[in-house]
Amino acid sequence: MNRLTHARVWSAIDALARRYGLSVSGLAKQAGLDPTAFNKSKRVTSEGRPRWPTTESIAKVLSATGASFDDFTALVTAEPRRRNPAQPIPLIGMTQAGGGGFFDDGGFPVGGGWDQIRFPRVDDDNAYALEVTGDSMAPLYRDGDVLIVSPNAAPRKGDRVVLRTLDGEVMAKVLVRRTAKTVELASLNPAHTNLVFPVDRIDWIARIIWASQ
Structure with missing residues (x-):
């Protein structure tokens, strides 16, 4: 089973945004959060330590999109998506x-x-x-x-x-x-x-x- 990591949780949020045709800022805004809440710059602290999304923010995203927690878990355990060459x-x-x-x-x-x-x-x-x-x-x-x-x-x-x-x-x-x-x-x-x-x-x-x- 894939290990739960900081990178995989954020990758799942990115994948959820793509699934619903949104940017990460659009996803945050739709969930009633600050539009910059999921930006790459917010994923680490000013000291360089990993910053995790809160359970409340994830719950709001799932509620706004209609995705289930199982959907989110499946995205967390999936292999991170990379842009294909020359896409x-x-x-x-x-x-x-x-x-x-x-x-x-x-x-x-x-x-x-x-x-x-x-x-x-x-x-x-x-x-x-x-x-x-x-x-x-x-x-x-x-x-x-x-x-x-x-x-x-x-x-x-x-x-x-x-x-x-x-x-x-x-x-x-x-x-x-x-x-x-x-x-x-x-x-x-x-x-x-x-x-x-x-x-x-x-x-x-x-x-x-x-x-x-």
Whole structure:
């Protein structure tokens, strides 16, 4: 019998979200929880120790989806799912990303209006691709470049990230500093000064894990 582990319990929550056509943030929201409750960044403490989902949160998820505890147990004991090599992932233009209907409140892709590309070696089932339009991100990213974004990968200092403001502005920057109240970002163009955004102006922020250049 497979051993109950931290990774398997979280993998079961991921699988349950996929079963009902939801992102993990969408699953949490449907269960009446904070939309970020199941994000990858919430699965470990700031000290790096594993953080387990509470029995209450699991019970709320089962109630919201109609899944049974036996269903959940079967997912816990199943082998973790990996994205197959060269499996299609969603693709959208950077300009389109500023509009509505493509992302949920947690910055996860939703809806059926996406084009697709094939890309290997992505373990995040919520990963998606953004196509750069125009030259606003030059010289690092140019028109037509494709950025692979992982909304489940917690951004850290020095990471390249995509940020969407509540006004619908989408930009690619470098994460300089993140506090409880603000996020400081460096431009990909060294001629531009750093930007500081209040947290309440940010819709979502996600890590860039690969770029075609």
